[in-house]
Amino acid sequence: MANNRHYYTRTAQLLHWIMAIIFIAAWLIGFYSGNFLTFENNEALKSDAIDLHKNIATTIIFLIVIRIFWRYTHPAPQLPDSMSPAMKKFAHLGHLALYLILVALPISGCLYSWSAGHPAPVLYLFEIPRLVNPDPALMAITHPVHVYLSWFAGLVVMGHLLAALKHHFIDKDRVLESMTKQPK
Ligand code: HEM
Structure with missing residues (x-):
């Protein structure tokens, strides 16, 4: 569904940029913890990093x-009318993929934590009620699902970022500004 305005509403813009910051922070912390920290060598830092990762990433669900x-x-x-129908379709599919990722990725993280017997805390304030019991067999599925989904998400978000920059600097249209400005 589209309308004739050139700009997203202020609320949509605020949600977009807050979620972008949370997503990027959660992604970087998760990637650093998952690939560069071990419980053997950096126990305190690793558990703090996982804790921070979860506490910010769960907000995406809400x-x-x-x-x-x-x-x-x-x-x-x-x-913009300058985009071909095929490119418009591709952009819409990309946006749909981003919405699906923003639903599936944090849920997969929660399922991974619960199946490992750990909580899914939100902003160090409360815990999302556990929907599955600790289960090593389930964890053998939820762990790779979360990891591969997070890598796929990283690629899609990177593509989204590059597309926004191309619109602004090469095509010189109003697509990026629709998410940063309001009509005068
Ligand atoms: C938008 C939300 C999220 C993003 C972008 C994200 C991203 C990531 C990334 C990139 C990794 C590292 C994967 C690797 O090993 O290469 C990771 C690991 C992990 N994530 Fe998430 N995640 C999100 C949500 C969650 C949630 C909601 C939870 C649990 C409540 C969670 C729990 C974990 C855990 C426990 C790890 C393993 C960290 C480690 O082994 O040190 N994630 N996540």
């Missing part, structure tokens, strides 16, 4: 619900 609601009630601006 924010994405608000974001999807907002997206349906406040349609996005139309893509």
Whole structure:
């Protein structure tokens, strides 16, 4: 669904940039912890990093619900006429993939933590009620699912970022500004 405005609403912009910051921070901390820290060599730092990763990443679950609601009630601006129908379709599919990732990735992280017998805490304030019991067989599935999904998410977000920069610097259209500015 699209409308004739050139700009996203302020609420949509705020949700977009807050979630972008949380996603990038969670991704970098998770990647660093998963690939450069071990319990053998850096026990305290590793458990602090995992704790921080989870406490910020779980907020995405709540924010994405608000974001999807907002997206349906406040349609996005139309893509520029200079884009071919095929490119527009590709952009819409990319956006759909981002929404699916923002739902699936944090849920897979929670399932991984619960199946490993650990909590899914939110902003160091409360814990999401555990929906599965500790289960090594389940963890053998949830762990790789979270890891591979996070890598795929990293690629899709990188593509999204490059596309936004191309619109701004090469195509010189209003696509990036639709997420940063408001009509005068
Ligand atoms: C948008 C949200 C999230 C992003 C972008 C994200 C990203 C990542 C990344 C990139 C990794 C490292 C994968 C690797 O080993 O290469 C990771 C690991 C991990 N994630 Fe997430 N994740 C998210 C949500 C969550 C949530 C909600 C939880 C649990 C509540 C969680 C729990 C974990 C755990 C326990 C690890 C393993 C860390 C380690 O082995 O040191 N993640 N995540």
